[in-house]
Amino acid sequence: MTETLTGAQITVRLLERQGIRIVTGYPGGAILPIYDALGQSTAIRHVLARHEQGAGFIAQGMARATGEVAVCMASSGPGATNLLTAIADAKLDSIPLVAITGQVPKAMIGTDAFQEVDTYGLSIPITKHNFLVSSTEELLEVIPRAFAIAASGRPGPVLIDIPKDVQSRAIEVAEWPAAGCALPAPAAPSVQLEQAAAMIAAAERPIFYLGGGVIHANAANLAVDLAEKANLPTVMTLMALGAMPVDHPLSLGMLGMHGAPYTNLALDECDLLIAVGARFDDRATGKVAAFCPQAKIIHIDIDPAELDKIKSAHIGIVADVGEALQRLLPLVSENPRNRWVDRINALKTAHPQPLPDLDNPRSHFGLIRSVAACLDDEAVIATDVGQHQMWVSQAYPLRRARQWLTSGGLGTMGFGVPAAIGAALAQPQRTVVCFTGDGSILMNIQELVTAAEQQVNVKIVLMNNAVLGLVHQQQTLFYGQRLFASEFQAMPDFIGVARALGIAAVDLDQAADPCAALQEAIARPGPCLIHAGIDAAQKVYPMVPPGAANRDMIGA
Amino acid sequence: MNAINRNEQNELARAVLEIDVANHPGVMSHVVGLFSRRACNVEGILCLPVGDGRQSRIWLLVNEDDRLPQMIRQVEKLEDVVAVRRHRADHAVFTELEDFFRA
Numbered sequence: 001m002t003e004t005l006t007g008a009q010i011t012v013r014l015l016e017r018q019g020i021r022i023v024t025g026y027p028g029g030a031i032l033p034i035y036d037a038l039g040q041s042t043a044i045r046h047v048l049a050r051h052e053q054g055a056g057f058i059a060q061g062m063a064r065a066t067g068e069v070a071v072c073m074a075s076s077g078p079g080a081t082n083l084l085t086a087i088a089d090a091k092l093d094s095i096p097l098v099a100i101t102g103q104v105p106k107a108m109i110g111t112d113a114f115q116e117v118d119t120y121g122l123s124i125p126i127t128k129h130n131f132l133v134s135s136t137e138e139l140l141e142v143i144p145r146a147f148a149i150a151a152s153g154r155p156g157p158v159l160i161d162i163p164k165d166v167q168s169r170a171i172e173v174a175e176w177p178a179a180g181c182a183l184p185a186p187a188a189p190s191v192q193l194e195q196a197a198a199m200i201a202a203a204e205r206p207i208f209y210l211g212g213g214v215i216h217a218n219a220a221n222l223a224v225d226l227a228e229k230a231n232l233p234t235v236m237t238l239m240a241l242g243a244m245p246v247d248h249p250l251s252l253g254m255l256g257m258h259g260a261p262y263t264n265l266a267l268d269e270c271d272l273l274i275a276v277g278a279r280f281d282d283r284a285t286g287k288v289a290a291f292c293p294q295a296k297i298i299h300i301d302i303d304p305a306e307l308d309k310i311k312s313a314h315i316g317i318v319a320d321v322g323e324a325l326q327r328l329l330p331l332v333s334e335n336p337r338n339r340w341v342d343r344i345n346a347l348k349t350a351h352p353q354p355l356p357d358l359d360n361p362r363s364h365f366g367l368i369r370s371v372a373a374c375l376d377d378e379a380v381i382a383t384d385v386g387q388h389q390m391w392v393s394q395a396y397p398l399r400r401a402r403q404w405l406t407s408g409g410l411g412t413m414g415f416g417v418p419a420a421i422g423a424a425l426a427q428p429q430r431t432v433v434c435f436t437g438d439g440s441i442l443m444n445i446q447e448l449v450t451a452a453e454q455q456v457n458v459k460i461v462l463m464n465n466a467v468l469g470l471v472h473q474q475q476t477l478f479y480g481q482r483l484f485a486s487e488f489q490a491m492p493d494f495i496g497v498a499r500a501l502g503i504a505a506v507d508l509d510q511a512a513d514p515c516a517a518l519q520e521a522i523a524r525p526g527p528c529l530i531h532a533g534i535d536a537a538q539k540v541y542p543m544v545p546p547g548a549a550n551r552d553m554i555g556a
Numbered sequence: 557m558n559a560i561n562r563n564e565q566n567e568l569a570r571a572v573l574e575i576d577v578a579n580h581p582g583v584m585s586h587v588v589g590l591f592s593r594r595a596c597n598v599e600g601i602l603c604l605p606v607g608d609g610r611q612s613r614i615w616l617l618v619n620e621d622d623r624l625p626q627m628i629r630q631v632e633k634l635e636d637v638v639a640v641r642r643h644r645a646d647h648a649v650f651t652e653l654e655d656f657f658r659a
């Protein structure tokens with residue numbers, strides 16, 4: 001049956017057909033036709049953020065927690081520019097996102113019209129792909145294709161810029177396109193998998209190196225199966241935490257700049273590195289020439305441009321990580337590898353992760369463990385960016401893929417609160433905890449209003465040391481202790497701020513029994529800010545100085 | 557730039573890339589952006605539609621660079637890029653254009 005529909009109605013119908021049930025955004029003049037159509041939709045719930053960047057990170061939280069493509073929207077000009085940081089963040093962490101922006105009418109493009117900016121040009125380097133839609137008819141092709149691109153291969157953000165006249169114009173629609181979904185990746189070549197299995201069998205000191213691709217491919221269980229079968233000690237990048245339970249006997253936790261001493265020392269000794277869905281990021285490798293200097297490398301990644309980018313692989317396999325691991329598993333022989341496992345255990349005993357004051361809930365590590373004690377593995381753990389993020393990555397017992405939401409590649413302060421809201425919207429059955437700092441929370445504090453409005457089950461643990469911790473740390477260690485612009489002179493009353501913005505707040509500093517107060521705050525449904533003062537002199541240790549080899553850790 | 561200077565420039569290692577792309581606005585920006593973000597100058601650009609005009613062919617003259625293989629892989633990843641072929645710097649496509657660029 002032929003229907004006459006506007007571009008805006010077509011856009012909303014296509015989102016419904018993609019199975020989208022929540023979109024988040026912020027309206028404005030150039031996207032009002034779409035908002036008008038969205039208001040008529042009974043299938044899609046719109047969550048109004050309080051800043052477009054918040055909308056972008058709410059969508060990211062949905063996408064990261066579920067693995068499905070999430071949608072955010074903004075108007076032209078400042079609406080679009082405010083989205084850019086969240087889109088760039090999604091690009092660097094390979095998060096599937098479709099961002100829809102309004103644009104001034106086609107006839108006004110290029111005239112410096114009100115709220116006109118070259119959104120297409122601005123978004124080229126930070127999207128996987130982008131579109132400027134030039135006709136209403138094109139929407140029928142572009143929107144499903146945007147979803148397919150976002151979800152296929154290495155996931156990423158796709159931006160669709162839609163001029164207002166394209167939204168308003170009505171056309172006849174006789175037939176609807178199929179929903180866009182992930183296209184299968186080419187299969188891993190059998191010969192290469194056999195070679196990889198032979199290298200694993202021949203290796204004496206192999207290490208399995210898991211990256212965020214393992215999470216994106218939903219391949220965490222397969223990775224653990226392979227590690228167990230071949231007894232592969234396993235390191236994870238920041239993005240892969242949760243892929244293997246941190247207390248698994250083969251887990252070496254996170255590698256790199258703030259990895260545990262035994263982890264980086266084990267990598268220094270390995271003779272085979274099996275990198276899966278990882279991209280040899282500089283925060284993971286340290287000085288590249290000194291990273292796993294004795295190791296041969298097997299590198300499996302869905303993105304051919306990642307192979308040989310930083311380190312040349314002896315075997316480079318372009319494949320979906322899940323498919324490759326599934327087929328590698330039967331080819332790999334069981335191997336007790338006693339000498340290497342014993343050596344790893346000796347390194348763990350001799351060079352442990354320093355976790356001082358774990359039993360004191362008023363210390364940074366003690367607070368993190370006290371929060372963990374209130375939760376099970378079903379909880380989602382989000383963070384902002386800074387010292388608190390690294391401490392949580394070191395001390396929180398992450399055990400589940402997609403349990404951990406953090407801004408890795410771009411390292412965006414302000415990520416945590418909106419991403420946690422997004423995760424809670426997508427998975428309302430879960431408790432979502434957001435660890436944040438006194439710097440990060442102020443970068444998207446306005447989203448506390450969104451949390452209050454939506455009554456999401458988000459617990460924000462604010463670790464307040466009244467300084468920009470990582471800057472303070474680097475100035476202390478590497479800039480002659482010249483502290484500049486890293487100590488806040490004025491500190492808001494965060495408890496008062498949270499209450500003023502409509503959410504409950506608890507100050508652990510005032511609590512006689514902080515563990516009990518924490519337990520009560522986490523158990524109470526709905527959003528809550530939990531404030532805890534911590535010591536500004538504490539550092540994230542160990543630390544590999546920028547540019548140094550991972551074996552040269554400070555504070556190990 | 558005069559002919560002598562250009563010949564001297566040719567002493568530097570160069571490469572010619574032949575890139576088949578979808579023919580619509582923005583594709584050139586996607587391609588050259590991968591070079592400019594690395595502060596890698598594109599020395600020559602040619603582009604014309606091919607066949608029925610749904611595709612174009614872009615010819616790029618670029619300096620040899622350790623990062624060139626990585627840049628080519630990034631170009632290959634672009635949605636609008638169909639194929640990338642690499643040639644030597646003495647490929648006729650640019651040498652035969654010399655007459656149009658005499659000072």
